[in-house]
Amino acid sequence: MSGHSEHQPISTKIVISGGFGVGKTTLIGAISEIEPLVTEAAMTERSVGVDDRGERTGKTTTTVALDFGRITLDPTLVLYLFGTPGQERFVFLWDDLVDGALGAVVLVDTGRIEDCFPVMDYFEQAGLPFVVAVNQFPGERGFDADELREALDLDVSAPLVFCDARERESVKNVLLAAVEQAILHRVTRTGVAVPH
Amino acid sequence: MTGDADAFVRPFMVTGGRTRSAGAELRVEALVVAAPDASAASLRFERAAAVRLCVTPTSVAELGARLGLPLGVARVLVGDLVAEGHVRVHQASELSIELLERIRDRVRAL
Ligand SMILES: Nc1nc2c(ncn2[C@@H]2O[C@H](COP(=O)(O)OP(=O)(O)OP(=O)(O)O)[C@@H](O)[C@H]2O)c(=O)[nH]1
């Protein structure tokens, strides 16, 4: 027999990103089997100390909490979701989280659309396929897809989905859109005709 | 301040004081699996706990979460366990179209 894949456990991941407070943790929690949080040590600039004795570097170690979730797709296939830390000072952790991802979700809050621009730029530069998911908060004016595409400067071919990050079924559809985008990205890149 | 000092020292004990190891290139979602003949009996503390957890394939990030270790420390720990033959790591290279389609179908069926 092919001593291959069938019994080897395989894992992959989708990165969940977006501006501060847009619903990343909520989205991961809505579909994950586990409720995990892992930390990472991060060096950040320390404000210049008054008691500086000369040997200090001006850097200090802080701890960042990173959300992640797990979805067992079948006995040998696990999909992880990793949330990117919102604050700008932790952006250096992104490369590490994004490395090897099959794709990404960019969550957008229509009250603060511009928050997702740096995130979209990041994924475009990284060459990572992503789907824009509009997290609809109650009380916010509803925008239609055309208005949002315009505001996001999003091509008609780029996927845009609406979601409620608290609802499992809705989150599932967001992830499905991300995987479909990853497939499309791959097919396009390898020059194979896109199946309908 | 004592608590802070402990928190700082402990990871260095876990990793034997090294800051770089075979764990450096491990991805956060890489699955760690105990070697078929692995025995946690000869190992201590985090190393034993890690090998026990990995009887079921466990990602580097989950190991960190379960053991209360920062990601970077979990990576180094796994790197050491790999080097000593206690665990193996499965890390997917670029996913094939077939695998992407399998993921799509499974997500749809969730
Ligand atoms: N009504 C409504 N509230 C939401 C939705 N998604 C998130 N929230 C709320 O918005 C707040 C922020 O959500 P989080 O999931 O913590 O956002 P986050 O992106 O993880 O935030 P940071 O990690 O701080 O950047 C929480 O109080 C959520 O309960 C949604 O779809 N609808």
Ligand SMILES: [Mg+2]
């Ligand atoms: Mg959060």
